[in-house]
Amino acid sequence: MSNFIVKKVAVLGAGVMGAQIAAHCVNAKVPVVLFDLPAKEGNKNGIVLRAIENLKKLSPAPLGNKDDASLIEVANYEDNLEVLAGCDLIIEAIAERMDWKHDLYKKVAPHIGANAIFASNTSGLSINKLAEGFDDELKARFCGVHFFNPPRYMHLVELIPTTATRPEILDQLETFLTSTLGKGVVRAKDTPNFIANRVGIFGMLATIHEAEKFGLSVDVVDDLTGAKLGRAKSGTFRTADVVGLDTMGHVIKTMQDTLQDDPFFSLYKTPDVLAKLIEKGALGQKAGGGFYKKVGKEIQRLDFATGEYVPSGAKAADIVGRILKEKDPVKKFKAMRESTNPQAQFLWAIFRDAFHYIAFHLDTIADNARDVDFAMRWGFGWSVGPFETWQAAGWTQIAQWVKEDIDSGKALCNAPLPAWVFEGPVAEKGVHTAEGSYSASKNAYVPVSDLPVYQRQQFRAPVVGSTTVDPKTFGTTVFEDDSVRLWHSDDEVLVISLKTKMHVIGEGVVKGLQRGMAEAEKGYKGLVIWNTDAAEGGAFSAGADLQSAMPAFMMGGAKAMEPMVRDLQNVFMQMKYSNIPVVAAVAGLALGGGCEMMLHASKRVASIESYIGLVEVGVGLVPAGGGLKEAAVRAFTEAKGNDILQFLKTGFTNAATAQVSKSALEAKAMGYLKEDDVIVFNPYELLHVAKTTARAMFDAGYRAPARRPITVTGRYGWATIRGQLVNMRDGGFISAYDFKLGDMIAEIVTGGDVDQGSVVSEQWLLDMERKAFIELLANPKTQERIMGMMQTGKPVRN
Numbered sequence: 001m002s003n004f005i006v007k008k009v010a011v012l013g014a015g016v017m018g019a020q021i022a023a024h025c026v027n028a029k030v031p032v033v034l035f036d037l038p039a040k041e042g043n044k045n046g047i048v049l050r051a052i053e054n055l056k057k058l059s060p061a062p063l064g065n066k067d068d069a070s071l072i073e074v075a076n077y078e079d080n081l082e083v084l085a086g087c088d089l090i091i092e093a094i095a096e097r098m099d100w101k102h103d104l105y106k107k108v109a110p111h112i113g114a115n116a117i118f119a120s121n122t123s124g125l126s127i128n129k130l131a132e133g134f135d136d137e138l139k140a141r142f143c144g145v146h147f148f149n150p151p152r153y154m155h156l157v158e159l160i161p162t163t164a165t166r167p168e169i170l171d172q173l174e175t176f177l178t179s180t181l182g183k184g185v186v187r188a189k190d191t192p193n194f195i196a197n198r199v200g201i202f203g204m205l206a207t208i209h210e211a212e213k214f215g216l217s218v219d220v221v222d223d224l225t226g227a228k229l230g231r232a233k234s235g236t237f238r239t240a241d242v243v244g245l246d247t248m249g250h251v252i253k254t255m256q257d258t259l260q261d262d263p264f265f266s267l268y269k270t271p272d273v274l275a276k277l278i279e280k281g282a283l284g285q286k287a288g289g290g291f292y293k294k295v296g297k298e299i300q301r302l303d304f305a306t307g308e309y310v311p312s313g314a315k316a317a318d319i320v321g322r323i324l325k326e327k328d329p330v331k332k333f334k335a336m337r338e339s340t341n342p343q344a345q346f347l348w349a350i351f352r353d354a355f356h357y358i359a360f361h362l363d364t365i366a367d368n369a370r371d372v373d374f375a376m377r378w379g380f381g382w383s384v385g386p387f388e389t390w391q392a393a394g395w396t397q398i399a400q401w402v403k404e405d406i407d408s409g410k411a412l413c414n415a416p417l418p419a420w421v422f423e424g425p426v427a428e429k430g431v432h433t434a435e436g437s438y439s440a441s442k443n444a445y446v447p448v449s450d451l452p453v454y455q456r457q458q459f460r461a462p463v464v465g466s467t468t469v470d471p472k473t474f475g476t477t478v479f480e481d482d483s484v485r486l487w488h489s490d491d492e493v494l495v496i497s498l499k500t501k502m503h504v505i506g507e508g509v510v511k512g513l514q515r516g517m518a519e520a521e522k523g524y525k526g527l528v529i530w531n532t533d534a535a536e537g538g539a540f541s542a543g544a545d546l547q548s549a550m551p552a553f554m555m556g557g558a559k560a561m562e563p564m565v566r567d568l569q570n571v572f573m574q575m576k577y578s579n580i581p582v583v584a585a586v587a588g589l590a591l592g593g594g595c596e597m598m599l600h601a602s603k604r605v606a607s608i609e610s611y612i613g614l615v616e617v618g619v620g621l622v623p624a625g626g627g628l629k630e631a632a633v634r635a636f637t638e639a640k641g642n643d644i645l646q647f648l649k650t651g652f653t654n655a656a657t658a659q660v661s662k663s664a665l666e667a668k669a670m671g672y673l674k675e676d677d678v679i680v681f682n683p684y685e686l687l688h689v690a691k692t693t694a695r696a697m698f699d700a701g702y703r704a705p706a707r708r709p710i711t712v713t714g715r716y717g718w719a720t721i722r723g724q725l726v727n728m729r730d731g732g733f734i735s736a737y738d739f740k741l742g743d744m745i746a747e748i749v750t751g752g753d754v755d756q757g758s759v760v761s762e763q764w765l766l767d768m769e770r771k772a773f774i775e776l777l778a779n780p781k782t783q784e785r786i787m788g789m790m791q792t793g794k795p796v797r798n
Contacts, residue, residue, distance in 0.1 A: 004172035006030055006180065010075075010087040012104060014051035017121060017149060018093035023055050023062035024152045026071045027608060027665060028180050028681055033073040033083055045074040062152050064608060064665030077107060084111040089176070091145060093121040096250050101130055109138060117169055119145035124193035124254040131162045139164040145173065146194060147183075148379045149243070153609075155184040156378035158194045175453040182608060182681025184378040184461065186371045192258040193251055195366050196379035199358060199386070201251045202264065206353040206412060207236045208271045214346040218291050218301045219312040224343060225350070228316065228324045230383035237291035237301075241284035245291075249278050263415035264357060273304055320344050329393040337401055352402050352411065354386050359402075359417050363440035370437035370448070370463050377461075387437075388464035391430040396422075432465030457684040458489070461535070471497075471532040478519055483508025486516050493691045494524040497532050498541065505593045506545035507564065510571045513597075520580050526694025526702075527578070528687070529601065530585035535683035540586045540610070541594025544568065544625070546786060558778035565773055568593065568625045569766045572600040577704045581697035585690035586610045587683050591660065595672065596625035603697065604677040605690040606664040612672045613660030617741045618795040620782030623655055624773035628748045629765035631655065634671060635749070636710045645717045645750075652721060652749050656742045709759045712751025721746035737781050737798055744772045 011022045014036040025032040039046030052074070056066045063069055075083055084090060090112060094100060101120065112118055118141055120130055127144040134142060144160030157177050161170055170187070177183040188194040193201065211221045222235025232239055240248050255268040262268070270278075277283070277290055284290035291302050293309045301312035316324075320343045326332040336348045358372055366372050373385020390398050399421050405411045420426050420440055431438040436445035454460060462468035475489035483506065485497045496516040498509055513529075520527040531538055552560045575582045575597070584598040587607035595612050598604055606612075614623045622628065631651025639647045650671050653659070661667035664679045673679075680689050713720075722743055729739040747753075748768045751760050776782045781798050788796030 004175060006088045006176050008033065008087045010035060010084055010090045012090065012092040012108065013094035014048045015093065015095070017147065017151065019051040019055055020058075020062040020149070020151045021091060021093060021121065021147055022072050023069070024181060026068050027064040027152065027663075028182070030180060031071075031073070033075050033080075033087065035075045035077060035080070038076040038078045044076050044079060048074040048076070060150060060153055061662055062150060064152075064663035065669055067669070068665070077104070081108060081111045084108060085113050087113065088116055089173070090116055090118050091121055092119070096122060096125060096254075098125055098129065101125070102133060105130075105133065109134065112138065116141065117173055118142045119173070121145060121147055124197055124251055126192070127160045127190045128162045131164070136164065140166045141169055143170060143173065144188075144190070144194070145177070146188075148196070154379060156196060156375060157183040157185050158188045158196065158375065158379075159185050160188045160190050160194055162190065171451055174449075174451060178453050179456060179682060179685065182683070184374060186375050186378070187367060188371070188375075189365055189367070191365050192254050195372055196375040197251050198255075198361070198365055199354070199372060199376060200380045201248065201255070202267070202357050203350070203354055204236055204240060204248070205252070205267050205271065206357075207350050208273070209267060209412070210346050210349045210353070212304065214342045214349075216343065216346055217303070217314055219314045220316060220343065223314070223316045224320070224347060228321070232381035241290040241292055243284070244286055245274060245278055245283045249274065263360070263413040267412055273302070276307065277302070317341060317343050320347070329389070330397075333393040333398065349410075351389070352405055355390050355398060355402050356406065356411055356417065358386050359421050360415055363418070367441070368437040368439040368446040369431035370446075373463050374461065384464065387431050391432055391465045395430045396427060430465050432463045434467040437463065437466070456688045457682075458687050459535070460684060479512075479515055481508060481512070484512030484516070486512065486519060488524065491691060492525040493528055493694050494520045494526070495528045495530055495687070497530060500545065502539045502542035502589070503531050503594070504542050504545040505568065505597065506548045507567070510567050513571050513575065517574060517578050517580075517582065521578070524580065525698035526581040526583060526691075528583045528585055528690045528694055529597070530687050530690055531587075534585065534587040534607070534686050537588060539589040539594070540584070541591070541597055542589050543592030543594050543615070546619070547790065553777070558774050561777055562770065562774055565624050565770050569770065572596060572626050573762070573766075576600040576602075577707065578602065579704055581694045581702045583690045583694045583697075585686045586612070586664070587686055591615045592623065593625045596623060596627040596630070599630045599672070600626060602702070603693055604673055605686065605693055606667065606673055606677060606679055607683045607686055608664050608679055608681050609683070610664040610667060611660050611662065612664075612667040612670075613658060614655040615658040615660065617656065617658050617738070617745075618785070619789050620737070620741065620779065620785035621776050622741060622744050622748065622769065622772050624769040626766060626769070628655060628745060628769055629762055632712060632749045632751065632765055633710055633762065636712070644711065645713050645720060648713065648717065648749055652745060656745050707762070709761055710765070711757060711759050712754065714751050714754040714756045714758050716756040717750035718746050718752065721750065735797060741776070744776070748772060
């Protein structure tokens with residue numbers, strides 16, 4: 001085993017991408033120095049300092065915890081180049097100008113350490129041309145490393161070697177990017193715009209072309225090409241506005257300058273509508289207008305015919321909506337192709353254009369079809385890649401239809417589909433198979449990478465058609481019903497996976513947790529709570545299952561809910577005091593009861609993208625699964641004899657204002673995660689780390705924590721918090737009902753009507769939680785909030 005440890009990263013260029021790449025390194029605890037030009041006035045590092053300040057304002061937030069902005073070291077090219085000698089990885093992220101990049105390289109090359117990797121974050125310039133002028137030693141350590149914007153959230157990084165890059169350099173960098181920064185790495189060939197931007201920008205140009213041909217407006221196109229196709233809900237034109245029309249223009253320009261021999265070249269002309277917007281400075285969201293413009297509270301769209309902005313909001317035709325809802329891809333594509341509706345014809349046209357393009361260019365732009373699919377899924381937010389879509393819809397039939405359109409002049413160019421589409425193994429099996437994905441350049445199926453880092457991913461990202469193991473059925477099932485599955489894969493750890501919608505917690509999940517702990521105590525080293533959609537943006541748990549509890553409530557009123565609440569409290573306490581470690585593998589939403597389930601685990605392993613909070617006040621309730629009890633316990637523990645109230649403020653405020661963390665790092669600052677809880681950056685590694693953690697705890701001689709009494713602040717603490725709530729209510733910041741809820745939370749976390757310094761049990765606090773919850777459930781204002789949330793998904797303020 002040989003470790004490649006990145007002790008420090010340098011990022012050259014403090015623009016939008018450079019600063020955000022530096023921020024993500026800080027998120028991952030990787031020391032980073034951010035360079036830019038010396039400022040002409042004031043502090044010489046002023047450009048970098050302003051960029052770091054701006055990171056705190058960006059949305060979505062590049063930093064997991066805004067306070068960590070101060071950890072980015074600042075530097076300029078005039079005074080600090082010697083700092084580069086101590087960096088293991090140097091990423092250049094300046095503007096897309098070959099001459100500017102070469103000038104910078106001449107300046108920094110003498111200062112780069114003998115073993116450092118040097119990489120460019122170019123979005124499409126030739127990596128081999130960028131390396132011209134390097135000595136052979138540096139050339140062997142140089143490559144492209146293309147992050148996607150915003151780098152914290154976009155899973156894709158394209159890795160592009162030069163002809164001279166040493167293979168082990170790529171392996172080391174892929175390992176670091178995958179595990180430390182949590183990325184999905186695709187190796188691309190050194191062709192203009194690499195894979196994702198090449199295919200994605202072609203797709204946008206084809207969409208603009210076909211939209212004009214079929215006379216469709218931008219809002220209709222966005223409705224058709226967004227969530228309905230399993231792509232980013234911003235669709236095509238709104239996505240362009242978000243990316244920046246000037247950025248899109250640069251990528252198109254690269255294609256114009258470098259792809260004259262491409263049979264699709266005529267499409268690479270900057271569309272007139274785009275050229276006019278760029279000329280006017282209407283560069284999209286950052287400039288206040290592009291294809292869309294906000295006028296007052298109204299979002300208006302550009303009318304291609306007049307160049308004016310008009311009201312937007314038009315949607316796809318109902319008949320086309322029904323076609324897109326068809327679950328069977330074979331039937332869906334048949335209906336799309338045969339429909340006379342212009343919107344359906346438009347959809348068939350953009351799919352046909354994409355299939356034609358990726359088949360024609362596969363041999364030159366990517367090693368295999370899987371890399372194209374991952375590039376589009378991870379870089380452009382598609383739920384299914386283009387080759388996967390084609391294969392699922394019937395490879396041979398789609399190929400025949402595309403050929404017919406090419407032959408009849410309906411396609412964007414007359415270049416025929418390559419022979420491999422119709423002949424040999426692909427015609428029989430498609431591009432994705434059990435043995436791997438098809439490589440046109442090798443005329444063979446290529447298996448997935450066998451780099452050791454991927455052993456940390458028990459369930460790797462699958463592609464349609466491959467026989468990747470299915471986490472829903474993999475391993476040995478110990479017990480399964482509609483709510484949970486208990487299973488293991490012969491590695492001494494029992495896993496419980498929740499099957500309910502949004503993994504909400506009802507009676508079935510409570511019983512499943514009880515059963516899981518009983519089974520685990522009999523013969524396993526630990527129990528891990530992990531859900532099969534954790535890596536695909538699924539929730540850890542959206543809380544208690546209010547919907548399934550409604551019948552009991554309707555029949556027996558609020559009192560009928562008491563046994564359910566008691567069962568929930570009991571199972572969470574059982575988790576806390578379990579004789580074997582219970583590890584919560586948290587990713588996505590952990591709200592209300594989901595947050596409380598996590599709080600009562602022996603340890604938490606959380607994906608960086610974990611959004612955690614006690615949100616019950618939104619439905620007019622207070623947390624009743626032990627969340628407030630844990631706030632009191634943790635405040636007492638942290639106070640270590642000091643004034644407990646000072647340590648209680650955060651826990652109280654979190655619950656009373658329903659604050660949700662925007663990352664796992666923020667959840668630590670809020671106290672929902674403990675300092676020794678583990679944060680994982682690659683969601684595909686979450687299960688591995690959780691299991692490893694459970695086994696290590698068991699092997700270290702895990703014992704359940706001792707049940708300790710809790711000292712509370714009592715009437716003194718309650719009155720102090722109530723005084724602040726009165727001021728907020730009287731100042732009009734909260735409603736009278738919000739005041740009531742806040743006061744009840746204050747009563748519980750302070751221990752209620754007892755003397756300051758009183759000692760109570762956890763059960764005392766749980767009983768208070770349960771009593772308050774049942775009382776509120778009977779209140780008409782709470783019932784209004786619950787019904788409003790169930791009907792609209794939005795909180796009602798009453």
